[in-house]
Amino acid sequence: MEIVITSDPESAAVIAADAIERLLKIEPNPVLGLATGSSPLPIYHELIRRYQRGIISFAHARAFLLDEYVGLEPGHPEAYKSFIQREFTGQVDLPHDALDGPDGTTKGLQSAPEAYETLIREAGGIDLQLLGIGSDGHIGFNEPTSSLGSRTRLKTLTDATRRDNARFFDNDIDAVPRHVLTQGIGTILDARHLVLIATGESKAAPIALAVEGPLTAMIPASALQLHPRVTVLVDEAAASGLLNANYYREAYENKPDWQPI
Numbered sequence: 001m002e003i004v005i006t007s008d009p010e011s012a013a014v015i016a017a018d019a020i021e022r023l024l025k026i027e028p029n030p031v032l033g034l035a036t037g038s039s040p041l042p043i044y045h046e047l048i049r050r051y052q053r054g055i056i057s058f059a060h061a062r063a064f065l066l067d068e069y070v071g072l073e074p075g076h077p078e079a080y081k082s083f084i085q086r087e088f089t090g091q092v093d094l095p096h097d098a099l100d101g102p103d104g105t106t107k108g109l110q111s112a113p114e115a116y117e118t119l120i121r122e123a124g125g126i127d128l129q130l131l132g133i134g135s136d137g138h139i140g141f142n143e144p145t146s147s148l149g150s151r152t153r154l155k156t157l158t159d160a161t162r163r164d165n166a167r168f169f170d171n172d173i174d175a176v177p178r179h180v181l182t183q184g185i186g187t188i189l190d191a192r193h194l195v196l197i198a199t200g201e202s203k204a205a206p207i208a209l210a211v212e213g214p215l216t217a218m219i220p221a222s223a224l225q226l227h228p229r230v231t232v233l234v235d236e237a238a239a240s241g242l243l244n245a246n247y248y249r250e251a252y253e254n255k256p257d258w259q260p261i
């Protein structure tokens, strides 16, 4: 696992955008895994800027969402598909039909998880998966005690996560759906490169547990310890609980030029 500590969220976003730019240039048909929520927004804004300057194109890319709320009507502004179209994919040249997310409408809910796994598999798997981390250590919406081998499925959000996300629903926790469809931890671990971004003091505790704590289903993000290629991008505030922070800084500062994240 590579831990990169940056002075601010924007510098972390530049490093993630560099990795995505490299992928877009190397892979003829790159497959991106996209997280929603606040943490990856600076990455999306950086990618939009690079697209507008003609540096990158998403014309041959595909994108898969990590998760989706269940029961919001299609086109609801806080449905994750609407969110990502508004904040990112609708502002670059990713073809409209190249974006997929789990189908969280109640019709067909039972078949949606398997259908989503099939879509990802048929696309050749995800090259680079962006992740955030919840205050309870979740990745995707795999809440504590999620099986470390889980696949895409229906999950129930914890009260803590619904409270965290109420800010997107006029601070009304009752408006936050109770159920979601999420890529499982096993699904996430299948991606070829995982890039987790966490910024701000509220992420210090879950980051410390995920990176330096034991592998446990109580901290789903600790499952990243099993993956051969993980980059954790944290600003100083999110890094403040890390015991080995100086070692991570030294390793990154002395990294050979030929070895990108």
Ligand code: F6R
Residues within 6 Å of the ligand: 034, 035, 036, 037, 038, 039, 040, 066, 067, 131, 132, 133, 134, 135, 138, 139, 140, 141
């Ligand atoms: C979003 C997702 C979640 C968020 C996490 C952190 O697609 O899967 O795991 O990444 O809840 O959310 P923010 O970034 O809003 O703090």
